[in-house]
Amino acid sequence: MDIDAFSAARRDQWDRLDELTRRRQLTGSQADELVALYRGAARDLSRARTQAPDPQVLAELSRLVVAARARVTGTREVRASDLRRYLAQTVPAALYRLRWWTLGVTLAELAIAVVVAVWTLHSPQAMSALGSPSELSAYANDAFESYYSTYAPSEFASQVWTNNARIAVLCVAGGITGVLPAYVMWANAVSLGQAAAIMVDHDLLGLFFALISPHGLLELTCVFIAGAAGLKLFWTMLVPGPRPRAVALAEEGRALIAVAVGMTGALAVAGVIEAFVTPAPVPWSLKITVGVLALVVLWTYTLVVGGRAVRSGVTGDLDEEEAGAVAVAVG
Template structure:
């Protein structure tokens, strides 16, 4: 193949194709010309790729062909309607459909955590078994409160955001196996229960609850939602509805899991901002708790109002409203 002759023969068409791609508006004749030149250019590109050793020429023509394809097919643009539907229907509906699951998780987690706090506080010697006497003393004196001011607020917020999002992703992904979700939750029960029990046993319960409550309400609710949705996916595999195959049931629950995963990114961002900027702020404890409680109640109201409406809307069936609920 004579490469120079081939370029001389078709180079004018390639330049013309590039010129048409650069124009903001094309009339009907120019559109027809663009289509014809694009079709010829794709064929010529295939010839060059198979016969030409010149990667620069192949790359240049590939760019022209890609620009022409984008001009003909149109560039994808963000759909605000899709964002609107996700915020008002998709995410709240998915959280609402899994409400029996994450409410059950929240109840069990809370009972186990407060039981462990009470046990450690009532049996101070157990603190040594969990973390040691020296670490317990350090935790009470400065360790627990210092955790919230160890890093700059923006850095701390980003760390919290990514950590909580990763924990939620683990719960969602491992839900189909059931057991890993229980293990992840138990780790958090032990962490909060032991630390809380140590603080209470040393008479610093007010410090513990004053620091953990502002952000913990929303943060833990996000974790509960992720765990509940993950477990719901696992149950869809174990006991799918009669009208669905096991694969269909898991796929439907999994779609809700994806919606929840995306939505929780925002939830954890809010809780991270509260933990990094509000929790350690020199504000009255009541005000800090009020700020956290307001964000938490706003999220619950959002799920209650929009989620229930999304589930009962005529189009709700396509979002998996018939997915399995916990066995009664």
């Protein structure tokens, strides 16, 4: 197909579609015309993609079709089947594609926390910077444990979930800066290492792990995943690969929003465990078992369900109908 001749023959229809799409108000006949022109442009885009993939023409047609589709269809109704597919395929696929980044961030976080803990224990200046001996003793012997029972369980669960979900979303949404997720991950690791150092210094390492493990296994993993998502988005901006940078960022950004959705749900579970299980008067072995099971469920969802979704072709990005359309990359 001669793309120049094709464009010249269809130019009037494309220009008219662009004009109608931009109008604030349409008459009945103009609305019918818009629908007809939109369908024609969609067919033209499909034909150009397969027969004459000229980048300039494809980019123009993609823009026209996206704008016209939004004008024609308005807000798309969310169906129950869409929600099921999103939770059963899109979210786990996005988590699965992030698994190696998650592992890398997890190892880095744990390494930083251990280094900070050891350094704090062996540096009187570092330990004294955290508080006076009486303050540190009160923290280790009372405040660290009483924190989990200060508020009513339902109120505490809501507070914990809100705070952690906000951090997770900020890591993902602020990933484009690179600085925000890196700072959050650093601050989280340092705080964890310092808390561990204080507890070890008062011979309470066992209590530290007993209190942290029930909810912390899931909660910290969610934070690591959110940090990994933000850092991956920043890396995509730096190294987009064969895709145009704008296309790569749009695709990865939509997929990583699915990660934020998944982490918001998982952090709600972690909040419930922290508020109701961690302070409960039951054996610590049972509490830790609950934490381990919650973590196993998350990784099963990621590796088994997500792996199956990815192998079936799901990327974690929205499909074309949900996203409106995607810009076309050629070459």
